[in-house]
Amino acid sequence: MTRSTNTKVAFSHLTSRVKQSIVAVLSVTFGISMYIFMNGFMTGVNDIQADLAFSSLAHIRVYNDLPEDRSDLISDDQMPSQLVNLRHPKVIQYSEGINNVDREISILGQFDGITEITSQVNMNVFFRNGSTRVSGVLNGVNAAKEDRLFGMAASMKSGNWLDLDHRSDGIILGVGLAKRLSLGMDDNVFLKTGDGITRNFKIIGLLETSLNSIDNSKAYVRINSARQLVSENQSYATDIQINLTDFENAEAMAAQMRQYTDFKVESWNEANGQLEAGNELRNYLALAVSLTILLVAGFGIYNIMNMTVNEKIREIAILKAMGFEGWDIVEIFLTQSLIIGLMGGLIGILIGGGVSTIVNNVPFNIASLETLPMAFRKSDYLSAFVFGLLTTFIAGYLPARKASLIDPVEIIRG
Amino acid sequence: MENTYALKATGINKFFHQPTEFQVLKDISFEAKKGEFLSLVGKSGSGKSTLLYVLSTMDTDYEGTLSINDESLTGKGQNELAAFRNANIGFVFQFHYLLPEFTTLDNVMLPALKLGRKSKEEIRQSALDKLELLEIKDQAHKSANKLSGGQQQRVAIARALINDPAIIMGDEPTGNLDSKNTDIVFDIFRQLAKYRGQTIIAVTHDDDFAAKSDRVLELSDGYMVA
16 A cells, blocks of 8 residues: 555656656666667677687697606605716607597597587698798698588688588688789699698688688698698597587686596687687776766766755655655655666667667678677676666665655754 | 543653754643644744644654653654654644645545555545545545645645544644635634544644634743743
8 A cells, every 4th residue: 555655656756857757767778778789899899809719719629739848857855865867858749649539539529518529630831833832731621520610611712611521632722822822723732741741732712711820821621631641540630629619618628628638638718818818808898888887877867866855855754744654755766766767777778779780780891890790698688777777776775765864844844 | 531631741851952052842741632622822932833843753852751642652763653643643734735746635645545554445535525524525636736725725634634643733724824714724623623532733823713722832932831
């Protein structure tokens, strides 16, 4: 009974000062739509960064690292009474690459949350066309799996990426590399490995990823062709590349995998610390900016609710004289600010979504982008709404408390 | 019924601390019977309004004891007192203090809705009865700020009556009214005291008004002199 009465008083306050109520709603609307826009934009930028980075970098990479440095094998306390002469200590790698890659893949492939796992045979080679000689990296890959990992097929400038699996003499070059070699489609390229083995390949495709490190130096062949070049058998690989459903899990997953394999397991964060730092910093920036905006909106509401309290102070006094308790008064003013918060929140979500959509269509032709990046995450919209309500709640509570503490005698006697 | 007192005040002292220490009420003791119509008079600054607000339970900064309907009210908390006022005391002020956006009927219903002892329909009916008593039932659905001053004051009285309080307190209830409306308000108070047994305590400057009441309490310099 009291509740509906309080609500009715609250509504009468809102409707008797339509202009102020609209201004209050607009300040919440502005705060929430900016919050949504800022977070959507930052998340969009982060996603694009991740997409770009993960177009050449797998979430987890497994490879044969140098063995541990044991050059200080003999320490004083082990053999205190003996004199030892150690000459030319070296760290020697007894095995190169991963020799039984099928076994490793079957073990690591059992982990949950893996979207794709593939093996590669990578080496440094010289590419030759007549007298032009360029050094670069040759990747022996399984074309279908490589495409699922890095989306290679989408970056093809000419030719078809998946043809690689059917052509043992086919090679796909980065556009920059092809240009440096003055070669085009269907030309032959001459290749020489570090061990001096040479072979001719036919160019069946050109790759343009917009990442110079790939376009200017990388070439791709079928994995078995690469194995032949290094004289290794069918179960040899230099790298295992793994993608996960959620790249944020990479570090934890890598730690688990280390228990099941002797090879080096490296998550993307280890390999590329600056990428993670960038992501984190942008998230903080978005948070700081959007919270500041919400704070400003909060002050707007605080100001307007304070005005209402001052304007209605006689009404409050008479309500208290008639027996309304402090809490009733708080409820009356909190109801008002929550209605403002709800309306501002809903309109803010619509406007925030609208502005995001517009910005998402602004042309932006740098790197592989065509328009400004924007993410539309439900969680951003939800948290904007929750933060908005929280702000209005606090901004409304302070004047409400002040109203509940007024002394009716003082006001009525004047 | 061994005790017929509606209100009993014993040894009320009150001080103002600002701007200087000053004693407004000096050892005031009196009783009001059920159904008695009391006028509080005195020069301005004599402390009569201050006394009324102490009696109303809104002002709790005093010494002495106050009990209404045999319930001691001294030392109770603000929210408890608010609930007590809601059920037992009706107020009529010099200015009506109606909620301007509410209709006449809604204004009258407000204290009863807060009390919550009856259903909304019963409250509505009872509010219409009170408005009829005050001969303004025809204005029930107008919004309060569309009424004339005399009508607004009558609505305020109807609002004070809605919970059938034991005591009705007025702070110069006719102060803003012309003589015709003053007479109407006085007659209403007279009837309430006589036929419903409600106690009326009204602060007034109007000597005629005071003279017609059952008993006049006069304050002078904080003392009760009559």
